[in-house]
Amino acid sequence: MDQSLIILLLLGASLIALLLVVFARREAEAERSAARREAESIRQDIQVRLAEAKRREEQTLQREKELSADHRHAQQYARGLEERAAVVVRDERRVAADRARLEDERERALAAVARTTPEEARAELAESLIAKARADAEVELRRIERRTQAAADARAREILVEAMQRQAAATSAEHSTLWINLPSEEMKGRIIGREGRNIRAFEALTGVNLIVEEGVNAVQLSCFDPERRELAEVTLAALVVDGRIQPQRVEAAYARAVAGASQRHRAAGLDALSESGVSGVASEIVDVLGRLRLRTSYGQNVLAHLVETSQVAADIAAVLGADVEVARRGALLHDLGKAFTHEQSGTHAALGARFAAEHGEDGAVVNAIAAHHDEVAPESLEAVIVQVADAISAARPGARREDLDAYVTRMEHLERLVLNHHGVTRVLAMAAGREVRVIVEPDEIDDAGTHALARTIAEHISTDFTFPGEIKVTVIRELRADAVAG
Incomplete structure (x- = not known):
């Protein structure tokens, strides 16, 4: 009986020990899990701090770049002050030399006066001083003009470069x-x-x-x-x-x-107004602006050119203290007349100015449009700014390509040449000009006449149009009859 009790006690102790071991293992596993979670939290915190440190480092580097640029500007300004101080010193020396020379001349003049009457002496001295002062004034005036011109040229370059840098963007050239x-x-x-x-x-x-x-x-x-x-x-x-x-x-x-073309035109015009920051434009002008999205000038999209010119003009006007809104508006509308050149006679500047005036644009804006190619004299600083902004947008590298305009002109000439034939209602130059499709009026050209017309057009093209290779002429006669059953 005692042995059984002992065995039971031993078994109970073993079980308790086993339970303690299991409990200890679970405790250890829990502690390890907690440690892992804490380690993961610490790792994430470190990553966040590293990211923050990296961001601060980037900000520091950016600030260093800005400080470096400010330092360079300060050095340039200091050099300018030094140059001006040197000029002042030279001018002071020159004035001192002139004063000494005048004193010497005055003494000689007084000595000469002793041999003349007071009236003669005063007249002679006054004439001499006036002539000398006039000569000195002309020299000094020319010197001031040169310095002013040099300073103005340098400032103008700075303004133009700054405006171009602000509006640096992809080119707006079109492709076929x-x-x-x-x-x-x-x-x-x-x-x-x-x-x-x-x-x-x-x-x-x-x-x-x-x-x-x-x-x-x-x-x-x-x-x-x-x-x-x-x-x-x-x-x-x-x-x-x-x-x-x-x-x-x-x-x-x-x-x-x-x-839906008119809706697309209007949407494009409204987008252009939004991009350029212009408001209060008549709806007729908005529609015409939108039509310019499908016009090109030397391969440059006209509407994109107008938006870019407006932004450049606004930047220049802000720096010069001119009327920013007039410059911005005049630049946006300066090529408005290109929407009418194929419909009306006259230059696009004159047509655009007349259209803008008819729809309530201010006189300063109208003059900026009319004067942007010097067809009329600019009447304000804003009109000159529009001229400059137009030249910047058109002349920057990659903005224009003359070969595309030459290609378009050739295709239009080919279509006009064929369209002059009797019975032709529509001409389509396709495949880069290697094929011409001619749509004829079925009431005027019969089936047999299509073959003769094709030969006639081909001969006309061979005679009056210069082209490499061959041009295929296809005459299409299509007769349709519609009826409604109701």
Whole structure:
């Protein structure tokens, strides 16, 4: 009995010991978990502090750069003061020398006066002093003019450089091609259509080449005319979103794109006003501004040029103490007349000034528009600022390319040449001028006449138009009849 009790006691002690061991292990594991959590918290805190330290270090480096720039400016200012002090010293020496010379001349004049009457002496002395003073004044005036001109030139360079640096941005040059991304490779087949009927309908309607390439999940629109290219872009984007592409839907999408052009013009005009910080512009002017988004000058987008010119003009006017709003407004509207040059006779400066005046723009703004190419005299400092800002925006590297304007001019000349033929209603120069598609009036040209017209146009192009390679002439005669059942 005693042995059983002892055994039970031993077993109980062993169990208690085992429980104590398990409990101790759990305690140790809990402590290790707590230690790990604390270590992780400490690590995160260290990372936060390191990030804060890095941020402060970057701020310190930025501050050091600013202090270094301030130091350089201070050194330049100190050098300027030293140069001015040297000039003052030289002027003082020159004045002292002149004073001594005048005293000597005065003594000699007094000696000569002793041999003349008082009236003669006074007259002679006065004449001599006046002549001397006039000569000295002319020399000093010229010296002041040179110093003032040099200081003005240096300050003008500083103002222009500062304005250009503030408005440093990507160039606004236009291209004759545009890429449209597609949601899938399968969409290319829909765009092409059965036996290419969709792509043919699209190109015939828009006058834009649609290029489909293998291995690229996008298609390319190519046309020299930015308005045609934009209409084709809107049309194709609508077709891709719809997904159901066929010739009838191409026509419907194109009609919607044409109908929505005025809304897109107005939106572009409002965006330009917002970017340039101009307000209170008549709605007719806003619409004309928006139309300029599809105009280029030597490859530079006209509306982007106007916004950039407005920002540069505002910066220059602020530095010079001129009227910032007049300079900003005149610069934004200075090429307004380019929207009318193909419709009305006259220079774009004169047309733009007249349009702005008719729609309530201030006289100072109208003069800035009319004078930006020196066709009329600028009547204010703000008008001169507009001229300078226009030159800065147009002349900065990469802003313009003459080859694109020459290409566009050639294509327009080719289209006008063909459009003069009897029965022709529309001409589309495509494939960089290697193909001309001619739409004729079916009531005036019959099927047999299309062949003769194609030959006539080809001969006319060969005679009156210089071009490398060959130009394919395609005459299209299409007769449609519509009726409504109701």
